[in-house]
Amino acid sequence: MKLATWNINSLTVRLPQVLEWLSSNPVDVLALQELKLTDDKFPHAAFKAAGYESVCFGQKTYNGVALISRTPAQDVVRNIPGFDDDLARVISGSFTLPASAGETTPATGGAVQTIRVVGAYFPNGQEPGSDKFEYKLAWLKGLRDWLRAELLVHPNLVLMGDYNITFDDADVWDPVGMKDQIHCTDEERYELNALVALGLVDAHRLFPQPAKSYSWWDYRDFGFRRNHGLRIDHILVSKALQPRVVACSIDKLPRKNERPSDHAPVVVALG
DNA sequence: ATGACTAAACCTTTTAGA
Numbered sequence: 001m002k003l004a005t006w007n008i009n010s011l012t013v014r015l016p017q018v019l020e021w022l023s024s025n026p027v028d029v030l031a032l033q034e035l036k037l038t039d040d041k042f043p044h045a046a047f048k049a050a051g052y053e054s055v056c057f058g059q060k061t062y063n064g065v066a067l068i069s070r071t072p073a074q075d076v077v078r079n080i081p082g083f084d085d086d087l088a089r090v091i092s093g094s095f096t097l098p099a100s101a102g103e104t105t106p107a108t109g110g111a112v113q114t115i116r117v118v119g120a121y122f123p124n125g126q127e128p129g130s131d132k133f134e135y136k137l138a139w140l141k142g143l144r145d146w147l148r149a150e151l152l153v154h155p156n157l158v159l160m161g162d163y164n165i166t167f168d169d170a171d172v173w174d175p176v177g178m179k180d181q182i183h184c185t186d187e188e189r190y191e192l193n194a195l196v197a198l199g200l201v202d203a204h205r206l207f208p209q210p211a212k213s214y215s216w217w218d219y220r221d222f223g224f225r226r227n228h229g230l231r232i233d234h235i236l237v238s239k240a241l242q243p244r245v246v247a248c249s250i251d252k253l254p255r256k257n258e259r260p261s262d263h264a265p266v267v268v269a270l271g
Numbered sequence: 272a273t274g275a276c277t278a279a280a281c282c283t284t285t286t287a288g289a
Contacts, residue, residue: 010277132287164289262276
């Protein structure tokens with residue numbers, strides 16, 4: 001089973017690239033961020049024609065998230081219950097999890113397991129000290145409080161999306177120049193680690209990865225060509241799922257397209 | 272360099288992204 005996340009920076013512009021990517025990368029669930037369109041404009045039919053179900057939570061101009069999947073999402077929830085938010089940033093759904101190889105023990109009794117997928121577009125935060133930064137920290141706290149309870153209900157949980165936070169200097173092309181800047185502040189990293197402390201693990205770092213692995217590159221100044229990037233798109237899996245994670249990678253190929261998103265997809269494989 | 276590039280909307284200029 002494969003899951004992926006991709007901030008596509010306008011689905012209106014990037015739909016052909018998403019469909020092309022899916023045809024080469026037939027994942028089971030793809031979480032999209034920054035749709036930048038309203039629900040009435042969401043191209044359900046185009047995904048259906050490609051063999052995918054879709055649920056969306058759109059918004060005009062900004063934000064907007066969706067889950068694209070082989071089987072229909074169940075028990076879909078939009079945004080963070082308990083955290084009042086005007087912006088469309090989170091969409092969650094449950095999917096059937098195939099039994100792993102050799103898993104025929106009475107423990108599962110052959111029963112179908114489900115996996116809870118939370119797709120999220122974390123706030124950017126703009127600048128430390130700004131109102132948007134305070135909103136980011138409040139949002140992160142709201143997410144954490146909600147996820148703590150969610151993990152009790154859904155032990156098989158994946159939180160993936162555009163986090164807009166780096167874990168540490170290894171995720172930053174210029175850690176000196178970006179010290180204490182947005183995506184790199186102690187406050188943001190505290191919240192990211194607090195999410196991990198709920199019982200999640202960064203799938204990327206479970207495996208050897210190329211040096212200077214990033215998921216976003218600035219459009220300006222030949223950012224991609226010079227690998228001036230940040231790793232801010234993450235897939236965190238719950239402890240219960242961790243033994244099943246067999247691979248995690250960033251697919252830089254779509255960033256080489258003619259009109260690319262500034263983000264690359266991140267893919268995780270579960271055995 | 273309060274810059275660069277991209278997308279959307281209040282569209283020849285501003286807002287936001289990261």
